[in-house]
Amino acid sequence: MAEKRVGKQTVKFQNPPVITSTASIVGPKEGKGPLGSYFDYVIDDELWGEKTWEKAESKIVRETLSKLLEKSGKSQEDINYVIAGDLLNQDIASTFGIRGTSISYLGVFGACSTICEAMAIGSMIIDGNFADNVICVTSSHFCSAEKQFRFPLELGTQRPPTAQWTVLGCGGVLLSSRGQGPRITHVTVGKIVDKGIKDANNMGAAMAPAAADTILTHLKDTGFAPDYYDLILTGDLGIVGKRICEEIMAEVGFDISKRFNDCGLLIFDREKQDVHAGASGCGCCASVFAGYLYKQLLEGKLKRILLVATGALLSPTSTQQGETIPSIAHAVSIES
Amino acid sequence: MAEKRVGKQTVKFQNPPVITSTASIVGPKEGKGPLGSYFDYVIDDELWGEKTWEKAESKIVRETLSKLLEKSGKSQEDINYVIAGDLLNQDIASTFGIRGTSISYLGVFGACSTICEAMAIGSMIIDGNFADNVICVTSSHFCSAEKQFRFPLELGTQRPPTAQWTVLGCGGVLLSSRGQGPRITHVTVGKIVDKGIKDANNMGAAMAPAAADTILTHLKDTGFAPDYYDLILTGDLGIVGKRICEEIMAEVGFDISKRFNDCGLLIFDREKQDVHAGASGCGCCASVFAGYLYKQLLEGKLKRILLVATGALLSPTSTQQGETIPSIAHAVSIES
Numbered sequence: 001m002a003e004k005r006v007g008k009q010t011v012k013f014q015n016p017p018v019i020t021s022t023a024s025i026v027g028p029k030e031g032k033g034p035l036g037s038y039f040d041y042v043i044d045d046e047l048w049g050e051k052t053w054e055k056a057e058s059k060i061v062r063e064t065l066s067k068l069l070e071k072s073g074k075s076q077e078d079i080n081y082v083i084a085g086d087l088l089n090q091d092i093a094s095t096f097g098i099r100g101t102s103i104s105y106l107g108v109f110g111a112c113s114t115i116c117e118a119m120a121i122g123s124m125i126i127d128g129n130f131a132d133n134v135i136c137v138t139s140s141h142f143c144s145a146e147k148q149f150r151f152p153l154e155l156g157t158q159r160p161p162t163a164q165w166t167v168l169g170c171g172g173v174l175l176s177s178r179g180q181g182p183r184i185t186h187v188t189v190g191k192i193v194d195k196g197i198k199d200a201n202n203m204g205a206a207m208a209p210a211a212a213d214t215i216l217t218h219l220k221d222t223g224f225a226p227d228y229y230d231l232i233l234t235g236d237l238g239i240v241g242k243r244i245c246e247e248i249m250a251e252v253g254f255d256i257s258k259r260f261n262d263c264g265l266l267i268f269d270r271e272k273q274d275v276h277a278g279a280s281g282c283g284c285c286a287s288v289f290a291g292y293l294y295k296q297l298l299e300g301k302l303k304r305i306l307l308v309a310t311g312a313l314l315s316p317t318s319t320q321q322g323e324t325i326p327s328i329a330h331a332v333s334i335e336s
Numbered sequence: 337m338a339e340k341r342v343g344k345q346t347v348k349f350q351n352p353p354v355i356t357s358t359a360s361i362v363g364p365k366e367g368k369g370p371l372g373s374y375f376d377y378v379i380d381d382e383l384w385g386e387k388t389w390e391k392a393e394s395k396i397v398r399e400t401l402s403k404l405l406e407k408s409g410k411s412q413e414d415i416n417y418v419i420a421g422d423l424l425n426q427d428i429a430s431t432f433g434i435r436g437t438s439i440s441y442l443g444v445f446g447a448c449s450t451i452c453e454a455m456a457i458g459s460m461i462i463d464g465n466f467a468d469n470v471i472c473v474t475s476s477h478f479c480s481a482e483k484q485f486r487f488p489l490e491l492g493t494q495r496p497p498t499a500q501w502t503v504l505g506c507g508g509v510l511l512s513s514r515g516q517g518p519r520i521t522h523v524t525v526g527k528i529v530d531k532g533i534k535d536a537n538n539m540g541a542a543m544a545p546a547a548a549d550t551i552l553t554h555l556k557d558t559g560f561a562p563d564y565y566d567l568i569l570t571g572d573l574g575i576v577g578k579r580i581c582e583e584i585m586a587e588v589g590f591d592i593s594k595r596f597n598d599c600g601l602l603i604f605d606r607e608k609q610d611v612h613a614g615a616s617g618c619g620c621c622a623s624v625f626a627g628y629l630y631k632q633l634l635e636g637k638l639k640r641i642l643l644v645a646t647g648a649l650l651s652p653t654s655t656q657q658g659e660t661i662p663s664i665a666h667a668v669s670i671e672s
């Protein structure tokens with residue numbers, strides 16, 4: 001069965017897991033963006049009736065999970081595992097969002113790469129015949145993330161042009177061993193890449209080499225040309241990181257520019273919504289996939305995509321101690 | 337192939353992954369404890385030549401990984417995945433410890449349950465035929481954990497009798513598809529259990545119901561009686577949580593007391609080492625298994641153990657916001 005492994009870092013599934021359903025909930029700013037109509041629910045304000053941003057983020061996870069079960073017609077008992085993560089310290093958005101369910105829980109952390117990490121693990125669990133249904137869900141919240149990673153919002157700190165805007169949102173996907181929907185055919189799990197960027201307000205530049213490394217490895221492992229895919233979509237490099245990633249790929253002989261975009265550039269209108277270099281956050285790639293891309297795949301507007309979630313594995317402590325920003329990217333190949 | 341799944345939450349492996357090697361590094365206090373002679377290396381001081389405790393913890397991860405490769409005779413190229421996590425915000429001990437390797441990385445978070453979570457995922461990846469070699473490694477550091485979760489050490493804050501002492505240590509295991517060594521036959525992935533404990537200085541009480549839930553589920557799923565195992569070993573309930581777990585199990589008709597112990601009670605001498613209720617931390621269960629238990633299994637002193645790592649999924653933020661402590665436990669069944 002060596003054919004399950006392709007090249008250095010890529011897995012090819014024998015019974016490709018089916019993405020049978022998705023759900024997404026986003027914040028008001030995201031709801032006003034170009035993809036607003038694709039999300040299942042847009043909340044009115046950032047607290048959504050809770051006393052803190054962290055509790056609001058947990059509620060968004062809880063409600064996304066609930067919406068996903070409702071849309072898929074499944075009960076908690078049908079789900080073998082939920083794999084989840086977020087940006088908050090000790091993954092508390094996920095933990096407190098999932099608390100109250102009776103589903104076996106695997107917590108993961110890959111910063112903004114988390115949704116693809118979860119889908120990679122979930123797909124292996126399903127193709128390995130350990131589960132029939134796995135939910136992968138990740139979230140982020142602009143206000144809780146700013147408070148934790150940068151400055152309290154109340155300070156009104158100015159953000160540099162390279163900064164990205166953390167998405168308030170959550171996306172969940174249901175992976176199943178059978179059923180109708182797009183299928184995950186391959187995953188390429190990334191390794192940590194650190195090219196020495198130290199500026200926590202320029203995470204696109206830090207993550208771009210990791211994205212390029214994973215895309216290049218995926219193409220080499222599979223033998224696919226970039227135009228095998230209708231879309232290669234990173235999440236979330238923003239405008240700065242996207243350009244760097246394209247340049248790195250061009251230098252090694254792969255022109256991906258015609259098929260390439262970034263979740264961080266899709267969810268907001270950069271000209272009208274004042275998000276500087278674009279969007280980011282565990283909830284960005286997850287909600288863009290669960291809300292927008294999944295429907296494009298279902299409707300046949302996209303047939304094959306490579307979703308490459310990217311994560312900046314820093315913490316405020318590592319930044320304060322003068323460390324650079326290690327980054328990672330995981331690629332999930334999805335065909336309708 | 338439905339026989340891979342046993343009962344509600346348990347997986348039974350068809351080709352049980354082999355634990356072909358382990359490595360462990362601990363701090364000076366742990367080196368002076370009853371298991372001191374079992375660890376591969378005992379560092380002299382908590383900083384180990386680094387400027388900060390966080391950097392020291394990353395170095396311990398890095399060196400444990402290096403020691404594991406050396407002991408197993410493997411190179412980085414032989415390892416398909418490294419699965420790692422720790423207690424620090426955004427898993428930075430793991431990230432910065434693994435940075436510099438070229439191994440595909442999956443970051444996980446399950447608080448002190450992380451080593452068993454990693455072994456559960458790693459075992460599924462190997463039995464699913466997606467990898468030949470997976471390294472699972474987790475760490476904790478008393479000083480970095482106190483600073484982050486409670487108070488800076490410099491304050492000299494008094495600790496209540498129910499408090500546990502976070503282990504300075506790291507344990508790594510190499511799971512392989514073939515080779516010699518004890519095998520992982522089953523895993524039971526836990527669900528979140530929260531019985532309303534709010535005291536972050538009494539995590540044993542918070543985690544005990546989760547441990548009991550997973551042990552009970554494991555016994556029901558597999559049909560094993562408690563004495564099927566030579567040892568059921570939780571990590572890390574301490575003296576308070578161990579008693580509660582025993583009581584809960586007795587109430588539901590399972591007397592586990594004769595076969596039951598806790599990693600948090602093995603690594604220190606509670607009478608001489610002033611650790612209050614016992615030890616805890618991602619590095620406790622990991623180093624006790626990698627250092628002590630693995631050798632007992634190799635020497636045939638233990639034949640079958642159920643390792644049940646337990647995690648308190650709190651953060652200082654959730655505690656400050658008045659939240660209770662959601663907990664989880666994952667069980668890994670190991671036979672020599």
